[in-house]
Amino acid sequence: MKDQEILERISKGDETALDYLYKKYYRMMSRIVITNSGTEEEAKDIYQEALIVFWQKVVSGNLVLTSKISTFLYSICLNLWRKELDRKSRLSREEKDNPESMDFEQEERLRIITECINELGDTCKKILTYFYFDGMSMQNIALNLGLANTDTAKTKKYKCKKRLDELVKSKYSAGDFLD
Template identity: 55%
Template sequence: MRDEEILERIRKGDETALQYLYKNNYRTILRLVVKNNGTESEAKDVFQDALILLWENVRKTDFTLTSKLSTYLYSICHNLWLKELKKKTRFSDKDIPEATITETHSWEREERIKIMQSCIQKLGELCRKILQYYYFDELSMQDIAEKLGLANAESAKSKKYKCKKELDEIIKTHFSTKDLLD
């Protein structure tokens, strides 16, 4: 199932979407929790809480997904587990195990990607498609040109360059360097 189909099913109240998410994402969350001083039971609790939050968020009319759905679900689980870990252990941030810190850096990278995708949404449709295909779908310039009906790979490359410059301006206007580099 594609992300949009899953979201549509959730909006319609179809719980088979949750079963699909469980089947395809639970093991990743189990590893996250167990590697960070948790148990399988705690992983199940975190995952169920995350599914509830996801369900509620998607059913809000103003919900917009700016990353892959699995990334969004992972970030919810990560945040829930960090809160639980802090409550459970009463550690300060510097005392949280190294594995959690590594996971946090991964999550922060995902947040930067969300910022980038948010900025990409401010571009025109052609620029959005070109950057999406190139950076996220990793298509070649030739494939992008064919998909978008451009003359050739050089035309796609030239357009990508202009779109990237436009994206850079949007980023500079809406976000500080600190937002992207912390």
């Protein structure tokens, strides 16, 4: 299949074109992850996420393709993997900064935040949990919750976080959180 035909088929909802892309470029895209400290499983996840990004852009009409599809997918995979490596690096630094076991104060803070998140409602609970506890990207949150796009997810997260802040401040004093 030629690139233009693939784009047309995807824009019409033909999932076989995505399957074709997945199989055709899987080895090339997975090599990005595997040769840069990743596993086969991580490579699959990154490539699937890249295909979702590509599919969303094609279907939304927001894709202006100035290169071959393979080049575009390669850049998406590379960017996603860099973000994942950055996230892993941050987590690693946080683990080094914090001792293995949480102290009582940390456990209490987590309990308070979790309690307040549970009072916010299902959508806010999911968004905040996905983002802060599961480390999920805004794009994946939007997909999981059936939101229109990442901007909608970001706006909802902002509003939920603001409500959480207000709820925590109304129920607890600053002394509950300060050392």
